[in-house]
Amino acid sequence: MNNRPIAPRFWDRFWRLANPKVFMGWSGRLLPWIAAAAALSLCTGLTWGYFLTPDDMRQGSTVKIIYLHVPAALMAINGYLLMFVGALVWLIRRQHVSVLAAKAAAPVGMVMTLIALATGAIWGQPMWGTYWVWDPRLTSFLILFLFYVGYIALWAAIEDEDTAADLTSVLAIVGAVFAMLSRYAVLFWNQGLHQGTTVTVADGAKQENISNVFFQPLLLSMAGFGLLFLTLLLVGTRMEVRSRRLKVLQARERME
Amino acid sequence: MMPDLGKYALEVNSSYAMSLLALAVITGLYVRRSRAVKRALAAQEAAQDA
Numbered sequence: 001m002n003n004r005p006i007a008p009r010f011w012d013r014f015w016r017l018a019n020p021k022v023f024m025g026w027s028g029r030l031l032p033w034i035a036a037a038a039a040l041s042l043c044t045g046l047t048w049g050y051f052l053t054p055d056d057m058r059q060g061s062t063v064k065i066i067y068l069h070v071p072a073a074l075m076a077i078n079g080y081l082l083m084f085v086g087a088l089v090w091l092i093r094r095q096h097v098s099v100l101a102a103k104a105a106a107p108v109g110m111v112m113t114l115i116a117l118a119t120g121a122i123w124g125q126p127m128w129g130t131y132w133v134w135d136p137r138l139t140s141f142l143i144l145f146l147f148y149v150g151y152i153a154l155w156a157a158i159e160d161e162d163t164a165a166d167l168t169s170v171l172a173i174v175g176a177v178f179a180m181l182s183r184y185a186v187l188f189w190n191q192g193l194h195q196g197t198t199v200t201v202a203d204g205a206k207q208e209n210i211s212n213v214f215f216q217p218l219l220l221s222m223a224g225f226g227l228l229f230l231t232l233l234l235v236g237t238r239m240e241v242r243s244r245r246l247k248v249l250q251a252r253e254r255m256e
Numbered sequence: 257m258m259p260d261l262g263k264y265a266l267e268v269n270s271s272y273a274m275s276l277l278a279l280a281v282i283t284g285l286y287v288r289r290s291r292a293v294k295r296a297l298a299a300q301e302a303a304q305d306a
Binding site for chain 1: 257260261262263264265267268270271272274275276279282283285287289290293297300301303304
């Protein structure tokens with residue numbers, strides 16, 4: 001009879017999921033379902049938001065940009081936080097899959113940040129009268145974008161995979177500060193044009209939720225962006241695992 | 257049926273076009289590169305088994 005406590009057994013099983021061979025098995029089985037759920041929720045959320053929601057009293061039809069801007073911004077921040085976790089796991093436990101997941105997440109997170117910045121600028125022009133201001137949230141988002149670019153460039157610049165993993169992990173941990181800053185910038189510095197969090201707008205003692213007419217398709221779009229991120233993360237991580245194995249086999253062949 | 261976007265049609269439509277294009281490009285790149293690496297690995301493994 002196994003007398004080991006339950007918690008260590010759970011963690012043993014959990015970390016085994018990050019074994020490259022085990023990871024390829026479970027991710028391959030899950031991927032088609034996650035991809036289908038991503039396509040369905042993204043198409044439904046964006047179609048609902050674009051075609052079936054009314055104009056806002058103050059913002060007119062520009063409110064429809066919310067179904068792109070908010071989910072993209074959400075995934076830009078959470079994507080970097082995922083890279084932070086992957087980097088920490090690599091530095092502490094030397095699990096290759098975790099750092100390869102962080103590497104795979106970076107280009108997707110960068111595109112999400114770009115979408116959030118671009119749609120924000122396009123939305124800002126008619127609402128604020130300008131495409132850009134050096135507002136705390138906008139500025140911290142721009143810095144987050146630059147961290148994504150730097151992280152991708154650092155991976156490309158270093159030939160040795162483990163050295164690249166170490167250095168990019170340090171960069172991911174430093175950049176996570178800006179990911180958190182871009183999330184809470186509005187609270188830290190009570191200035192600038194950008195409003196607080198969209199889903200629940202807190203105004204002093206008064207708390208105002210956005211109307212269900214806008215909230216329901218927004219929730220679906222957020223799920224769609226999240227699932228698309230997860231799909232591309234799995235596709236990218238599987239690709240990196242295979243690429244790493246390919247390099248090992250090629251190196252072994254050269255040595256023979 | 258297209259919704260009436262009024263005077264903000266350009267802003268809304270360009271946001272959707274740009275975002276969907278960006279998502280399509282990153283998805284296409286990931287799928288394409290993933291297939292290429294899978295093929296290369298299969299060829300390498302086959303060559304080593306032979």
